[in-house]
Amino acid sequence: MNENALEIRGLTKAFPGFTLGPLDLTLPSGCILGLIGENGAGKSTTMRLLLGMLQADGGEASVLGRRVLGAGAARDDWKAEVGVVLDEPGLPGCMTAAQMGDMFRCVYPVWDAEAYGAYLERLGVPKDKPFSALSRGTRMKLCFAAALSHGARLLLLDEATSGLDPLVRDEILTILMEFTRDERHAVLLSSHIVSDLEKACDYIALLHGGTLLLCDEKDRLLERFGVVRGSAGTLRGIDRTAIRGRRDTNYGTELLVERALLPAGQDAAPVSIEDLFLYLAREAG
Secondary structure, three states, rough: OOOOEEEEEEEEEEEEEEEEEEEEEEEEEEEEEEOOOOOOOOHHHHHHOOOOOOOOEEEEEOOOEEEOOOOOOOOOHHHHHHHEOOOOOOOOOOOOOOHHHHHHHHHHOOHHHHHHHHHHHHHOOOOOHHHHHHHHHHHHHHHHHHHOOOOOOOEEEHHHHHHHHHHHHHHHHHHHHOOOOOOOOOOEEEEEOOOHHHHOOOOOEEEEEEEEEEEEEEEHHHHHEEEEEEEOOOOOOOEEEEEEEEEEOEEEEEEEEEHHHHHOOOOOOOOOHHHHHHHHHHHOO
C-alpha cells in the first residue's frame, strides 16, 4: 500500500470572525485531492499553514512521511519536494521565463531545465517577455512549469486554474493526471471551478466557512448520495435520517439523500459534486 502524501489531523487557525477547523484530511500517494469551497472558506489558509506561511493554533500535519506541523516538526528541507502554485504568484516582474529558469536552477537542489522548457512550450509561455508583461493566466502557466520541473513529489495548487481559459485548464488537468500516474506523486488542488475538480480528482474535500463538511473518494461520494424529487406529500415517507439537504422550487421539492437509508424501492437520481456541495453548504448555513 502506498504511503500517504499528506496527512492533516485536528488543524486549527483562528482569526477575528473566522475559524478554520479542526481539519482532518488524508491524501494518498498517486492521487489528486480536490479542496472545494467558496471564497473565504479556508482553502488558502490551509495551504499557507502547510507551507509555514501562517502559524497554526493547533493540530499536526505530515507531508511525504515527515511531520511539518506539531511536535517534532521537520526542518524546511522537505519543501524542495513540494511544488507550489499560489493564487498570487510572487515572482520578480522584471525577469523573463528564461531568466527565471536560471534562477530556479540555483534555488532548487534538483532542477530539470529540459522539462521546464518543454512545459513552457506545451503551455504557450513566451520565454523572452518580462513576468509583469504576461497576462495572469500566462503567469500561472509559468508557475506550473516551474512547479513541475524540480523533482516535486507533491503539488500544492491554490486556485491555480483560476484565470485560465477552458482549453488551457483542460491541458493543465491532463498534465496533473499524467503527474499522478507515478504513484509516488500526489496533488492537493483547491478551486471554486468544481467541474475541474470533478473531472480530475480521485478524492474530494468540501470546506464551508472553515468547517470540513465531507472528505472521501469522489466515486464513493457519488455512490453514497443522490437526489429525490417530488411534491412535499410524495416525499413525506422518506426518513429524516436519510435527508442531508433540501431545496424547494416552484416545481416541487428536491432532497439530497443517503441512498443506503432510503426505503426499499425508493430510487434517487445522481448528484454532481457541485450540487452536493451546494446542498450541504446551504444546510450548514
